[in-house]
Amino acid sequence: MTQTVLISGAGVAGPTLAYWLARNGFTPTIVERAAGQRSSGNPVDVRGPAFPVAEKMGLLPRLRAAATATTGLAFVDAQGRRKSRVDLSVNRAAEVEVPRADLAAIITDAVSGSAEIVYGDSISALSQDGSGVDVTFERGAPRRFDLVIGTDGQHSTVRRLVWGPETDFVTHRGLYVATLPVERELNPTTDVLLYGMPGRLASVHPVRGDGGIAALIWRGRPVPGYDHRDTAQHKRIVEQAYAGGGWLVPELIERVRDAGDLYFDTVSQVRLDTWSRGRIGLLGDAASSVSLFGEGSSLAMAGAYTLARTLAEHRDRPEQGLKAYEHEHRKLTAPRQNGFATAATLMVPATRFGVALRDNGARLVTGWQRLKAAVR
Numbered sequence: 001m002t003q004t005v006l007i008s009g010a011g012v013a014g015p016t017l018a019y020w021l022a023r024n025g026f027t028p029t030i031v032e033r034a035a036g037q038r039s040s041g042n043p044v045d046v047r048g049p050a051f052p053v054a055e056k057m058g059l060l061p062r063l064r065a066a067a068t069a070t071t072g073l074a075f076v077d078a079q080g081r082r083k084s085r086v087d088l089s090v091n092r093a094a095e096v097e098v099p100r101a102d103l104a105a106i107i108t109d110a111v112s113g114s115a116e117i118v119y120g121d122s123i124s125a126l127s128q129d130g131s132g133v134d135v136t137f138e139r140g141a142p143r144r145f146d147l148v149i150g151t152d153g154q155h156s157t158v159r160r161l162v163w164g165p166e167t168d169f170v171t172h173r174g175l176y177v178a179t180l181p182v183e184r185e186l187n188p189t190t191d192v193l194l195y196g197m198p199g200r201l202a203s204v205h206p207v208r209g210d211g212g213i214a215a216l217i218w219r220g221r222p223v224p225g226y227d228h229r230d231t232a233q234h235k236r237i238v239e240q241a242y243a244g245g246g247w248l249v250p251e252l253i254e255r256v257r258d259a260g261d262l263y264f265d266t267v268s269q270v271r272l273d274t275w276s277r278g279r280i281g282l283l284g285d286a287a288s289s290v291s292l293f294g295e296g297s298s299l300a301m302a303g304a305y306t307l308a309r310t311l312a313e314h315r316d317r318p319e320q321g322l323k324a325y326e327h328e329h330r331k332l333t334a335p336r337q338n339g340f341a342t343a344a345t346l347m348v349p350a351t352r353f354g355v356a357l358r359d360n361g362a363r364l365v366t367g368w369q370r371l372k373a374a375v376r
């Protein structure tokens with residue numbers, strides 16, 4: 001009978017899975033490569049299928065306390081003058097927007113009493129047989145588990161060890177993203193401020209308290225020699241991409257140079273023919289990263305809930321439980337992966353004409369929202 005489950009990665013998917021596994025009588029252990037919780041990451045929405053999961057976990061009071069109080073999106077020009085605005089103060093009863101770091105921390109807190117969490121280590125080798133998986137770690141002593149689940153993100157180590165090199169499954173979709181915490185003074189308003197140049201977008205998101213989160217999203221070809229763990233290289237790439245930018249861009253580049261916890265990655269999609277091999281499975285970005293615009297955090301939470309349930313339903317045959325989860329959860333991830341190109345064109349237009357069209361389109365959206373509100 002399946003009892004012990006090793007989860008690689010304490011992002012959003014991993015702790016949610018640990019929580020539901022513990023609730024279903026399993027014994028989860030999480031191993032996280034970072035030394036502790038990370039502080040960077042743009043705000044993300046907990047919505048759709050993730051919302052009832054968060055509700056059942058009792059997380060809503062804490063999520064609402066950490067939620068951003070964003071009232072709109074305001075597009076500004078190089079001098080910071082507002083060009084157009086989309087009102088977001090619509091009814092948000094069944095969703096909550098929180099900084100990604102707060103979401104991960106709140107879920108991890110919820111599971112801390114019922115799962116062992118090991119920080120600062122990583123799986124280095126996996127070997128499975130019919131009854132379990134032998135796991136070797138970079139630092140800790142080897143251990144054996146009934147099941148191993150990779151929730152270690154877009155650059156998953158579990159996927160590399162079991163399925164093969166990242167290049168076989170991860171497709172760069174022509175965009176990069178960098179996010180970092182900044183001071184509230186950079187955007188004292190309650191709107192997300194966005195400044196677009198052809199192929200480049202800079203934004204500052206207000207969050208509660210004295211903080212803000214800056215996000216830089218730009219179009220760029222794959223960089224030769226790109227290393228997803230080389231922060232010095234990431235900082236150089238951002239500086240080159242945003243050279244000559246107006247608005248707050250020079251200040252943001254300075255913050256990037258000094259940043260202690262810069263999140264930087266290619267915007268990529270992960271596609272695999274199968275999310276499990278025997279007693280080893282994948283969940284969240286490791287299995288099906290939908291990229292920036294596809295609500296990866298909500299899908300990760302929903303998938304974790306489904307996986308814990310199907311494993312409990314197939315307690316004696318975990319391979320079946322993994323297959324049942326994949327069958328069910330792919331129905332949610334597949335449509336999200338297909339909507340990427342339109343979202344990217346709207347968010348980061350490649351040309352000046354596209355930027356103008358997007359910014360004027362924003363006015364139309366606001367007009368339409370006002371009309372709908374008036375009708376209601």
Ligand SMILES: Cc1cc2nc3c(=O)[nH]c(=O)nc-3n(C[C@H](O)[C@H](O)[C@H](O)COP(=O)(O)OP(=O)(O)OC[C@H]3O[C@@H](n4cnc5c(N)ncnc54)[C@H](O)[C@@H]3O)c2cc1C
Binds near residue numbers: 034038043152156300
């Ligand atoms: C610090 C951070 C900031 C992010 N910011 C953004 C953002 O601004 N915009 C955006 O669209 N997406 C962002 N993401 C990705 C976003 O969180 C995911 O798309 C989504 O939440 C799905 O969650 P996940 O749990 O599958 O993956 P993630 O949230 O990426 O979590 C994966 C976890 O696995 C850990 N890990 C990686 N390798 C190993 C290993 N070998 N062993 C153990 N642990 C490992 C990572 O440190 C991380 O904690 C960010 C991710 C991180 C880690």
